Amino acid sequence: MANDPRFDYALHLADNALVLAQRLGAWVGHAPELEEDLGLANLALDLLGQARLCYAYAAEIEGRGRTEDDFAYFRDEDEFRNCLLCEQPNGDFGHTIARHFYFSAYQQALYTALAAGPDARFAEIAAQGLRETRYHVRYSANWLVRLGDGTAESHARAQAAVDTLWPYVHELFESAAVDRAASAFAPAPESLRSAFERTLEATLAEATLRMPSDDWQPRGGKDGRHSEHLSYLLAEMQSLARAHPGARW
């Protein structure tokens, strides 16, 4: 069914998860410690699983025979509805952790609301995702604390990461077209902010990091207007699939 707001919303959730999974996947084999190779792979796998569930739901709603791979590999950059935060480069480990902490603290609030929402499928996907997301919050918060509280160097790097990525947090909590159309079954993003900020403030305090303050508030990802980073990410991710259109793998 075309123009069903659940379709766009499912793609939005899926794109967030896939793009971030793609970023995390690039760490595997290159992490600071073997245990973190395993940990970051876990995060990537969880998000990839969530993306696949959401793409499958979008495909069902649309009912035109498209598959998860059609959505992932054969849409262009301006059709992706992920938030700008998810596509930001990995940077150093501190940036990856700060990005992940911001995103999973937001996602925890979102999934909590969706799991209690009226759409049974979103509720099911969110309830399953929530178990994973709680772990993601814990993993990234623990690392933020270790980095913030660790050495002078790690403290400075963690503060820089938290500051650099902060502007991209605002978009998470602003209603875009996809959110407004979803108001019957999904929470208003603005309503999630207080839960997020409680998690954030507690974690930053424990990490001895200061709250970022920056008025710059880039937005547009949810409307398909992305940063320069996404087209490179997609070019890499989609290259092989697009070189063999119609092939089965």
Added chain:
Amino acid sequence: MYTQGLDQAGYDTGYAQDDAALAQRFQARVDAEDKIEPKDWMPDAYRRTLVRQIAQHAHSEIVGMLPEGNWITRAPSLRRKAILIAKVQDEGGHGAYLYSAAETLGVARETLVDQLLSGAAKYSSIFNYPTLTWADAGAIGWLVDGAAIMNQIPLCRCSYGPYARAMVRICREESFHQRQGYELMLALCRGTEAQKNMAQGALNRWWWPAVMMFGPSDRDSKHTTQSQRWKIKRFTNDELRQKFVDFTVPQAEFLGLTIPDPELRFDADTGHYEHGPIDWSEFDAVVKGNGPCNRERLAARRTAHEEGRWVREAAAAHAAKQALRRAAEAR
């Protein structure tokens, strides 16, 4: 194999300085298929051999994450991407429990990792070959994990308990990887012409390196006899190589692929496939550091280690501060 460096470097049997009675009792236990445990007495040379073998195996798992990891970001379907991430993660997991097994012999993981990064320690030659196409991810699962299993299944019965137990779990996962790799190849071979060509190209590149994974021919292998007496090793390099060839050739035929060995033939009298001559000069070059990717692989490990230093230092500093805080609270 993953521990083929053992067949190369200097080696001693070392019984002379050990107490003869202890040594005799030790050998009797090994002969009786008893498991040797970390706190048991063991000859120094047995300990050294095991440390080197387990460490080389662990290093191989860690370096082995790189060639396949090369395709994580480009896997052509989400299902394949998930399988590949999970597979590379499993390899990291194998590395972790192998380092733990080595630690039961009194060597810290940091020491072993330093040996890998300095180039002093060996890892399997196979991971110094490049993954040029997606099919290489399949060929590694099918051939490299397939070859590894040939060697590792007997290691589940290795005389050293912690290593044998680690190998039980590793073998279960490796055989799963082997099937996944084969299934990937099968999808390519049943796909388009271009996909089938990709599969054949990967077999052409990986066949001989996989055959060489078993290490030098028995005629040139120095360690087999003592390792067999200690029941660390149960079969010779050539015996394992033959098993692998016999097992794999029919699989290639089922895929409709051609093994890149014009001399390969089935000998009806012996029931075995006979392969053509192995280019040992290539093997020697790769083991000595001059394979196509030796330098890149080590450089990638060193970069990850160096760039992760501040993170590890932070974790250690935080843990120390936490311990102090807890101690202060307790007072």
